[in-house]
Amino acid sequence: MPAPEADRHRARTRPAVRTRVPLRQLLRVASVACGIQFGWALQLSLLTPYVQELGIPHAWASIIWLCGPLSGLVVQPLVGHMSDRCNSRFGRRRPFIVVGAACIAVAVLTIGYSADIGYLLGDRGGGVRPRAIGVFVFGFWILDVANNVTQGPCRALLADLTAKDYRRTRVANAYFSLFMAVGNVLGYATGSFSYLYKVFPFSITPACNINCANLKSAFLIDIAFIAITTCVSISAAQELPPSSSNSTTPFSEEGPGQSSHAEEAFLWELFGTFRYFSGSIWIILLVIALNWIGWFPFLLFDTDWMGREIYGGKPNEGVNYSTGVRMGALGLMLNSVVLGITSVLMEKLCRKWGAGFVWGISNFLMTLCFLTMLVITYVNKGIGIVGRDSPPDGIVIAALVVFAILGVPLAITYSVPYALISSRIESLGLGQGLSMGVLNLAIVVPQVVVSLGSGPWDQLFGGGNSPAFVVAAVSALAAGLLAILAIPRSAPQKSRAFT
Numbered sequence: 190m191p192a193p194e195a196d197r198h199r200a201r202t203r204p205a206v207r208t209r210v211p212l213r214q215l216l217r218v219a220s221v222a223c224g225i226q227f228g229w230a231l232q233l234s235l236l237t238p239y240v241q242e243l244g245i246p247h248a249w250a251s252i253i254w255l256c257g258p259l260s261g262l263v264v265q266p267l268v269g270h271m272s273d274r275c276n277s278r279f280g281r282r283r284p285f286i287v288v289g290a291a292c293i294a295v296a297v298l299t300i301g302y303s304a305d306i307g308y309l310l311g312d313r314g315g316g317v318r319p320r321a322i323g324v325f326v327f328g329f330w331i332l333d334v335a336n337n338v339t340q341g342p343c344r345a346l347l348a349d350l351t352a353k354d355y356r357r358t359r360v361a362n363a364y365f366s367l368f369m370a371v372g373n374v375l376g377y378a379t380g381s382f383s384y385l386y387k388v389f390p391f392s393i394t395p396a397c398n399i400n401c402a403n404l405k406s407a408f409l410i411d412i413a414f415i416a417i418t419t420c421v422s423i424s425a426a427q428e429l430p431p432s433s434s435n436s437t438t439p440f441s442e443e444g445p446g447q448s449s450h451a452e453e454a455f456l457w458e459l460f461g462t463f464r465y466f467s468g469s470i471w472i473i474l475l476v477i478a479l480n481w482i483g484w485f486p487f488l489l490f491d492t493d494w495m496g497r498e499i500y501g502g503k504p505n506e507g508v509n510y511s512t513g514v515r516m517g518a519l520g521l522m523l524n525s526v527v528l529g530i531t532s533v534l535m536e537k538l539c540r541k542w543g544a545g546f547v548w549g550i551s552n553f554l555m556t557l558c559f560l561t562m563l564v565i566t567y568v569n570k571g572i573g574i575v576g577r578d579s580p581p582d583g584i585v586i587a588a589l590v591v592f593a594i595l596g597v598p599l600a601i602t603y604s605v606p607y608a609l610i611s612s613r614i615e616s617l618g619l620g621q622g623l624s625m626g627v628l629n630l631a632i633v634v635p636q637v638v639v640s641l642g643s644g645p646w647d648q649l650f651g652g653g654n655s656p657a658f659v660v661a662a663v664s665a666l667a668a669g670l671l672a673i674l675a676i677p678r679s680a681p682q683k684s685r686a687f688t
Contacts, residue, residue, distance in 0.1 A: 210350045212360065217425030218350065219364040221286060221343055223372040224418030225336065228297055228411040230376025230525070232332065234492050234518040235404050236300070238511075241493075241504040242400065243304070243325060244317030253329060254489055255641065259633075260330065264337040266629060272342050280428030282346040289339030290419040294412045296335055299328030301405035308396030321396075341629065346426055348611050359536055359544075359608040366604040367532040370596075373525030375414070379407045381518035400511055470613050472675045476548070476668050477606050477631040483555055483665035484602065485639040486657035487595070492517030494654045498566045499580050499588055509579075516585065520592030527596030528603075535604050545676025548605045551598035552669030558591050558598075559662035565591070566655055609676070 240253055268285055275281040304312075307321025347361040379385070386392050386402035389409060393402045466474075495517030496502050502510025538547050569584050610628045639657075 209354070209357070212357075214425050214427075215347065215350060215357070215361045216364050218347060218422050219343075219361060219368050220425075221290075221339070221418050221422035222365045222368040223375075224290070224411075224415035225293070225339055225343070226369040226372030227376040227379075227414050228293055228332075228408070229336065230373045230521065231297075231380050231404075231407050231411060233488055234377055234380040234521055235407070235514070236329070237489060237493050238496060238504060238514045239401070239404055240322070240325060243307075243322050244319075245322060252641070253326060255637065259637065260334045260337055264334050268338050269341045269345060269629075272345060280426065282342040282349065283423045283426060283428065285342040286339055286346070286423060287419065289335050289337075289342070290415050292331060292335035292338065293415055296328050296332035297408040297411055299331065300325055301408040303328060304396045304401050305394055308394070312396065337629070343422075344607060346428070349428065350426070356536075358611055359539060359604070362604045362608045362611075363532050363535040365607075366535065366600050367529055369603055370525045370529030370532055370600065373528060374522050376407075376411075377518045377522035377525060379410060381515045381522060383515055385410075467613070469676065470610070472671065473606065473609050473613070474628070474631040476552075476672045476676070477628065478635045479664050479668035479671065480548075480552060480555075480602060480606075481632050482635040482639060483552070483559070483661045483668060484599070485636050486654070486661040487559070489639070490654040490657060491521060491592070494562070494566075494658075495520065495588060498654060499569060499584060501580070512579075516589075517592070520589045523589060523593035524596040524599065527593050528600040529596075531597050531600035532604065535600065539605065539608075543677070544605050544609055545672050548601055548609075548676070549669045549671075549673030551601040552665045552672060555595065555598045555665035556662045556669065558595050559658045559665065561591050562588070562658055563655055563662075 237254075245253065272281050272285050275284065277284050299306075303325040304318065304321045306324045307318050310320040310324075312318040312320045344362075344365065347365060348358060351357040351361050383399075383403060385406035386399055389402070389406040392405045392409075393399065397405060492514045496504075496510040496513030500509040500513030500516070502508070502513055504510055565584060565587050569580055572581065572584075606628065
């Protein structure tokens with residue numbers, strides 16, 4: 190053919206060259222994590238105590254959290270699968286992020302007004318309020334589904350934008366972790382403030398006391414916050430049309446089996462990917478599972494531990510418990526400050542020592558912190574003033590220091606596993622949405638185990654939170670040993686070419 194025509198033909202067939210996404214744009218895209226985590230921080234710090242105030246016993250409070258992993262077991266892989274195939278003119282990931290953020294707003298309104306709705310439906314008295322509990326659980330399920338709808342596409346969007354540049358993928362995940370830290374700081378600070386009801390005086394009602402009104406007010410702030418960060422994030426993301434994106438081709442189009450049947454049942458496709466996993470991917474997933482068995486007892490019972498074991502209070506009995514919960518929220522705010530600082534240093538740490546080694550050391554640090562919490566509990570009980578007076582300042586300071594130090598391994602948990610999985614699954618041709626769903630399975634399965642077992646396990650040894658923290662310490666120790674001994678310090682050969 191003539192030369193000009195041949196040149197045009199080559200131009201048509203040559204794959205599109207993706208320009209590097211500026212870091213400041215990745216920063217704006219990752220900002221949605223701040224809004225999501227603001228609400229998650231309120232959820233972690235206030236909802237376990239609040240559900241006990243509605244009348245659910247401590248032994249069964251963890252069952253409420255079972256809805257999170259059960260929804261995540263199906264919802265996040267399904268949403269990842271759907272977003273990989275989405276052909277919307279608004280992009281593949283952004284529609285899911287917007288819908289998830291809207292559902293989060295509806296859910297927190299439902300939770301915040303659960304006591305009022307229960308009152309309208311017939312709840313009376315200060316004991317068990319079954320109607321309010323029912324409304325709360327319904328809102329809680331919506332919230333966990335919405336969190337899963339939003340977070341998976343957020344992570345996948347960052348992976349799409351960084352393509353096969355694995356160093357920038359680590360940087361993007363570090364940005365995501367940084368904004369999670371900022372959201373945590375703001376959320377825990379809001380949760381520890383005991384006078385929010387004065388900002389929203391209408392929040393106090395016959396069914397809603399001051400603690401309830403503070404929760405309701407915090408969730409109203411959360412709605413405004415997530416709306417702002419979602420707008421900033423989706424306006425910054427410039428997604429390529431699916432036909433021009435070569436770096437994130439869904440598994441059903443370019444996967445190991447070269448399947449082109451979009452109608453194939455997604456669960457078969459999800460579990461079908463397992464047979465293509467290398468040994469290193471299975472090791473990473475196992476470390477993730479052990480790591481989260483360590484984290485969930487702390488995340489479920491951190492403020493409850495401060496209210497019960499440190500301040501010696503009980504829900505709806507005096508001020509000690511609510512004071513301890515607010516002090517626990519303060520400790521989690523300090524935790525988030527440390528998390529943010531660690532996120533900034535993450536890339537340098539992983540480049541110097543290797544992601545697997547850094548992850549392993551962080552698990553050893555978790556083990557030491559959980560064991561220290563057990564020692565603090567034992568010493569505080571030995572003093573003999575638990576429940577009768579405020580704990581000594583030294584005990585409270587020691588507990589706050591432990592909460593703060595745990596920000597280091599939490600930052601690594603929020604960043605390193607995602608980068609490791611993304612870099613190793615890319616070569617299989619999986620879409621990033623589905624790969625995030627696969628990783629999520631390694632998180633939600635241990636969460637189901639902890640949610641079902643932690644309450645009865647604690648009751649077996651006389652109540653309290655200490656037995657769950659023993660399991661957490663052992664699991665974190667196993668995760669640390671496996672990460673250091675079995676995960677290579679260097680990146681995969683393919684990824685080094687892009688760093």
